Amino acid sequence: MSLNDLNTLPGVTAQADPATAQFVFNHTMLRVKDIEKSLDFYTRVLGFKLVDKRDFVEAKFSLYFLALVDPATIPADDDARHQWMKSIPGVLELTHNHGTERDADFAYHDGNTDPRGFGHICVSVPDVVAACERFEALQVPFQKRLSDGRMNHLAFIKDPDGYWVEVIQPTPL
Amino acid sequence: MSLNDLNTLPGVTAQADPATAQFVFNHTMLRVKDIEKSLDFYTRVLGFKLVDKRDFVEAKFSLYFLALVDPATIPADDDARHQWMKSIPGVLELTHNHGTERDADFAYHDGNTDPRGFGHICVSVPDVVAACERFEALQVPFQKRLSDGRMNHLAFIKDPDGYWVEVIQPTPL
Numbered sequence: 001m002s003l004n005d006l007n008t009l010p011g012v013t014a015q016a017d018p019a020t021a022q023f024v025f026n027h028t029m030l031r032v033k034d035i036e037k038s039l040d041f042y043t044r045v046l047g048f049k050l051v052d053k054r055d056f057v058e059a060k061f062s063l064y065f066l067a068l069v070d071p072a073t074i075p076a077d078d079d080a081r082h083q084w085m086k087s088i089p090g091v092l093e094l095t096h097n098h099g100t101e102r103d104a105d106f107a108y109h110d111g112n113t114d115p116r117g118f119g120h121i122c123v124s125v126p127d128v129v130a131a132c133e134r135f136e137a138l139q140v141p142f143q144k145r146l147s148d149g150r151m152n153h154l155a156f157i158k159d160p161d162g163y164w165v166e167v168i169q170p171t172p173l
Numbered sequence: 174m175s176l177n178d179l180n181t182l183p184g185v186t187a188q189a190d191p192a193t194a195q196f197v198f199n200h201t202m203l204r205v206k207d208i209e210k211s212l213d214f215y216t217r218v219l220g221f222k223l224v225d226k227r228d229f230v231e232a233k234f235s236l237y238f239l240a241l242v243d244p245a246t247i248p249a250d251d252d253a254r255h256q257w258m259k260s261i262p263g264v265l266e267l268t269h270n271h272g273t274e275r276d277a278d279f280a281y282h283d284g285n286t287d288p289r290g291f292g293h294i295c296v297s298v299p300d301v302v303a304a305c306e307r308f309e310a311l312q313v314p315f316q317k318r319l320s321d322g323r324m325n326h327l328a329f330i331k332d333p334d335g336y337w338v339e340v341i342q343p344t345p346l
Contacts, residue, residue, distance in 0.1 A: 017217065021243075024298075025221070025265060029294075036183045039182065046193060068196050092198060116204055119202035120201075124196070131196075169259070
């Protein structure tokens with residue numbers, strides 16, 4: 001679909017309000033049961049960097065902010081990093097309610113069975129075949145392999161809470 | 174918390190696998206009931222640009238890809254725009270299952286009541302006070318105003334499906 005067709009679809013405001021000119025889609029928040037497993041998955045398997053952490057001791061939860069960026073771009077100074085982290089797109093916020101990791105029956109809802117809503121996050125990679133071979137070698141669970149179904153250019157892996165992570169590459173396969 | 178402390182937390186792989194060096198956290202997918210209302214909210218109220226649409230006629234759903242970017246950076250060529258859209262961070266994918274907008278009883282789950290999981294998306298703005306005044310003037314529903322509770326530097330508005338959109342500014346208030 002052409003950009004002109006996209007800009008004239010019902011509902012679309014093609015000429016954005018100048019007031020929104022510097023708005024940034026900063027982050028997506030997911031609750032996680034076991035933060036150690038989630039940090040391992042997102043940093044080791046997917047390459048995210050942990051760039052901030054906030055503890056709310058009284059309310060018994062902690063927030064972890066991760067970004068999939070070149071480490072050289074991460075400010076070393078804590079205040080500078082905090083402001084930078086709030087100004088870039090593509091941040092993942094993980095909320096850990098303390099103690100859920102010790103409750104065998106506790107589980108979060110991935111959004112893909114009733115009641116549905118949130119669907120997935122997606123990581124774009126230079127080579128989706130190579131990335132999926134690496135995920136297989138790392139024994140990451142798949143929701144959908146490249147070879148499953150008709151959409152053979154994309155895969156879905158699952159994070160430790162079962163949230164779906166789509167894996168795509170920008171260029172045609 | 175210092176970057177060194179963050180990098181040595183249990184679970185964190187500080188030295189990412191070089192295989193992940195070019196990975197990008199590309200998008201977050203939410204299902205929406207009435208795409209026209211959602212396109213209006215995300216383009217008019219928040220300034221997103223609709224950059225791609227994919228129709229699956231047989232399966233009766235369409236995918237809409239939105240990015241909060243300077244329009245000058247959006248490639249006009251369809252193939253170039255499609256590849257670009259898959260290579261940048263901060264894309265919002267909206268899934269519309271055809272016909273849900275005509276079912277008065279149909280609603281998606283925002284993730285913030287049981288069963289919980291996904292929490293919110295967040296838009297960073299240069300001036301959170303000015304942004305919230307504009308949202309009030311546009312009669313956008315709030316989940317939490319700046320003045321509600323103790324966290325007076327952030328607000329939450331609600332999109333047409335009730336998904337929470339946090340509003341923050343990078344600098345101290």
